[in-house]
Amino acid sequence: MNATGRCLCGNIEYGLSQEPVGLDVCHCKNCQRQAGASFIPFVAVPLSDFSVSGSPKIFMDTDTVSGNGVARHFCGDCGSPIYVVVAGAPNTAYVASGTLDVTEHLHPKCHGWTSTRHAWVSLTDGAPQYEMDPGLQPESV
Ligand SMILES: [Zn+2]
Ligand SMILES: [Zn+2]
Structure with a gap:
């Protein structure tokens, strides 16, 4: 395991067999509602490199x-969002x-x-910004 959370x-609990680095930051309304926050930063990893213990x-x-x-x-006990799987990138x-x-x-x-995006959130990191869908990660199956 190279990363845990x-x-x-x-x-x-979960483990990733590769070290994530880049964040896909999602400012969509549904992520805002799920997190109760202004955005959710995600790391995209192959499902096959991702192992979960417990029952989300x-x-x-x-x-x-x-x-x-x-x-x-x-988590049904504490409410933490753990991960999402998008239909277009199963x-x-x-x-x-x-x-x-x-x-x-x-x-x-990318954002x-x-x-x-919530108006008070200033994006100054230089990462590309997309008004809508940033496009899904290419998958290697
Ligand atoms: Zn989202
Ligand atoms: Zn929990």
């Missing part, structure tokens, strides 16, 4: 602007980076859905 209460609950988020359904995996886990144990090396790779 967990939910707030610790009932869900899954909310099937079908009311999306993109039309892509999103399976939102979260072999990729987008892991909510706030749940990682080590985060110092992370930096934004998506900035059309619903």
